[in-house]
Amino acid sequence: MSIDFYKEFGELGYLANYSSYGFTVDGIYYPTVEHYYQASKFTDPSLIQKILACKSPKEASVIGRDPKNQRIPHFKEIKNQKMEEGIYYKFQQNKDIRCRLLETRNQEIREMSVKESYWGVGPNQDGENVIGKILMKVRSRLLQEVKNEIISRAKEESAVYVIGHAKADADSFLSAYLLTRILKSYGVNAIFAVRDEEFVDSNLIKDFCQEDYSVVSSYDDKKIILVDHNDLQGIPKENVIGAFDHHRITYEVLDLIEAEYASSGLLLYDLFRSDYPFSEKEKDLIALTVLADTEYLTSSRFSDTDKKLYEELQSSLDSKELQKKYLKTTSFRRGIYENFHEDYKEYPFQNGVIHRSIIKSYTKECQKFLPAYLSSMKDCGIDLIIWCDYEAQKTYVCYQDEVIPFPIFTTSTMLVLDYLEHGRDEKHLIK
Numbered sequence: 330m331s332i333d334f335y336k337e338f339g340e341l342g343y344l345a346n347y348s349s350y351g352f353t354v355d356g357i358y359y360p361t362v363e364h365y366y367q368a369s370k371f372t373d374p375s376l377i378q379k380i381l382a383c384k385s386p387k388e389a390s391v392i393g394r395d396p397k398n399q400r401i402p403h404f405k406e407i408k409n410q411k412m413e414e415g416i417y418y419k420f421q422q423n424k425d426i427r428c429r430l431l432e433t434r435n436q437e438i439r440e441m442s443v444k445e446s447y448w449g450v451g452p453n454q455d456g457e458n459v460i461g462k463i464l465m466k467v468r469s470r471l472l473q474e475v476k477n478e479i480i481s482r483a484k485e486e487s488a489v490y491v492i493g494h495a496k497a498d499a500d501s502f503l504s505a506y507l508l509t510r511i512l513k514s515y516g517v518n519a520i521f522a523v524r525d526e527e528f529v530d531s532n533l534i535k536d537f538c539q540e541d542y543s544v545v546s547s548y549d550d551k552k553i554i555l556v557d558h559n560d561l562q563g564i565p566k567e568n569v570i571g572a573f574d575h576h577r578i579t580y581e582v583l584d585l586i587e588a589e590y591a592s593s594g595l596l597l598y599d600l601f602r603s604d605y606p607f608s609e610k611e612k613d614l615i616a617l618t619v620l621a622d623t624e625y626l627t628s629s630r631f632s633d634t635d636k637k638l639y640e641e642l643q644s645s646l647d648s649k650e651l652q653k654k655y656l657k658t659t660s661f662r663r664g665i666y667e668n669f670h671e672d673y674k675e676y677p678f679q680n681g682v683i684h685r686s687i688i689k690s691y692t693k694e695c696q697k698f699l700p701a702y703l704s705s706m707k708d709c710g711i712d713l714i715i716w717c718d719y720e721a722q723k724t725y726v727c728y729q730d731e732v733i734p735f736p737i738f739t740t741s742t743m744l745v746l747d748y749l750e751h752g753r754d755e756k757h758l759i760k
Contacts, residue, residue, distance in 0.1 A: 331437040343426045344438065344464060346415070347386040352422040354414075361386040365415035366408075367393025370400045412448075413463045420471055424583035430468050431475065432578060434588040435634070438464045475586055476600060479554065479571030482584075483517040486552045489570060490522040490545055494558040497523055499530035499621035501557040503614045504593040506540055508556050508573065511597065511605050519554075524562075529672070530621055533655045537617055557593040559585050560677075573597060577743050579677060589743075591635040594618025599638055616644035617651075625652035627722065629737040629744070658689040658719065661698055669702075669709045678746055685713045685742055691720040703727050715745055 334341035337348040346362035359365040363386035368377045370393050383389040392398065420427045438461040442449030446456035483489045491509045493501030505521060512519035522543040528534050545551065548564045555564075555572035560579045571584040575593050578585065590596040594615040598607065607615070619639050623631040625648045631639075659668050672687040688702065695718045702714060706727065714727035717740055724735040726745055733753070735745065 331439050332433055333439045333441045335441040343429060344440075346412075346460070350419050350423045350426060352418040354418055357381070359415070359418075361389070362412075362415040362419050363387075364389045365418070366412055369407075369411040369415075370404050371398065372401055373399070409459065409463070412460070413467065416460075416463050417467045417470065420467055421474070425580060427471055427475070428578050428580070428583060428585050428587060430464070431472055431585075432587050432589070433468065434590070437461070438468075472586065472600075475571070475584065479584060479586075480512065480515050480517065482570045483512060483519070483552075483554065484515065486518070486570070488518045488520055489552045489554055490520045490543065491554045491556060492522040492524060492545060493556045495524045495562060496527045496529055497525075497534075497557075498528070499533050500592045500594055500618040502528060502530075502534050503538060503618050504573075504597060505556045506538060506542075507594060507597055507611060507614060508554065510611070511601050512554070514605055530655065533617065533621060533651075538614065555582060559587060573600070577676075577746070589632075591631050591639070592618035592622040595635060595638055598642070612642040613644050613646055616642050616646050620646065620648055620651055621655070624717070624719070624740055625649075625656060627652075627719070627738065628741065629739040630741045656689075656719075658691065659694075661690075661694055665702055665705045666709050669705075669711050669714075673711075674742070676742060676746060679750065683712045683746070684710055685715065686711050687740060687742075688714055688716045689740075690716070690718060692718055695721075695725070699725070699727075699732065703730075703732060713745070713749075715740060715742065 332341065334344045336342065337345040342348050343350065346366070349361060351358055351360045353359070354365070359368070359381065364380060364383065367389045368380045371377055376392070376398055380389045380392050383392065420430050439458055440449040440460040443452045445451065448460045450456045450458050489512065491505045491512065493505045502523065505523070509519045509521040520543055521540060522545045524545060526544060548568055551568060553564055553569050555569060555574070557574060558576060559572040559574045559582045561569065561581045566581065569582050572582045572587070573593060573596060574585065574587045575590040575596050576587070578587050586596070586600065588596060590599070595618065598615045616639065619631070619635070620626065659671065661668070668688065669686045674685050675682050676685055690698070695716065699716060706712070706714065712728070716725040716727060717738070718725070722738045724738050724740070726733040726735050726749070728749060735748070739745070
């Protein structure tokens with residue numbers, strides 16, 4: 330699935346050259362990429378100043394395209410270079426949209442202008458799409474730069490704590506352990522840490538990773554790298570060196586590599602596999618993060634791209650046997666309030682916070698208990714239930730007094746929130 334954008338409007342408008350994200354080059358401020366590109370055509374200082382003073386990129390484009398204005402010789406030979414420079418500086422200096430560009434992972438990006446067969450896709454969508462190709466090239470460059478920036482900053486510290494989210498699950502715990510080992514190979518004094526010892530996948534963690542860890546309750550005097558989340562959760566912002574995550578961007582941490590992978594462990598593998606020699610044990614731990622975060626390969630979160638990476642691990646782990654042993658469904662012998670808070674988490678949603686719970690059951694339990702849980706949501710402080718029926722491979726979303734059959738089977742809160750936020754539009758689901 331490609332990312333298709335056109336002009337500077339809408340949620341993908343940040344990709345467009347006309348979008349209002351300025352940047353500075355050699356002490357000169359450019360309001361947009363278009364201002365930079367058009368100014369690059371000339372050496373006449375007065376003409377350049379005239380372009381920079383334009384209130385809109387359209388005005389800058391009109392001046393730059395005017396044949397009466399003499400361009401530098403052979404501009405056609407360097408026009409791609411100048412376009413790439415402008416796009417690079419825009420994303421490099423505006424970290425909020427840098428995060429969003431990196432979030433697109435490795436998806437194709439297309440500039441859907443039907444009038445531009447060179448910069449865009451053209452009228453028949455068979456154009457050269459040079460803008461899209463430049464965006465993808467810049468994305469790859471920035472990914473490495475952010476990775477190297479985080480490592481470089483970590484090297485400067487006497488100690489760096491690598492830590493996942495509260496009530497760590499297998500992905501959060503194991504990814505923090507893996508990243509600690511990776512950072513140590515770069516010369517970082519990295520310390521494997523947790524926020525608490527209330528582990529969600531405690532049996533799996535205990536059976537596969539008996540490594541020592543530090544329990545951190547105070548962060549005022551510590552430098553932190555976050556894994557499997559990018560919200561501060563009480564950590565001073567200035568103490569966070571960077572974050573690696575596969576969830577939604579919160580914009581609380583902007584030195585961030587975030588993309589939709591099956592697990593944070595798989596993200597780390599893809600990011601570091603070219604220069605870190607993962608051992609067989611480490612590959613098995615990465616495979617475990619995938620299994621645990623995809624409900625043992627049953628969730629839609631396990632994409633075709635994830636599958637290729639997972640197969641590359643060549644893990645000998647038996648997903649079916651592990652599912653039988655470690656997949657915990659909800660025990661309905663316990664009270665409703667207790668079950669709501671067994672797998673409970675808060676997420677930013679529509680300028681507020683949504684209180685989410687996941688319930689895991691089989692078909693008979695779903696039919697028997699779902700109505701009572703639905704009627705108890707408000708009293709228990711729950712806004713959203715993601716109810717997973719593993720027997721029927723169906724997900725139900727309980728939200729605002731409705732039970733909504735979800736289009737695909739998933740436990741992904743991000744997919745559900747995107748679906749709700751976009752008016753239950755299936756085209757926004759990342760499959």
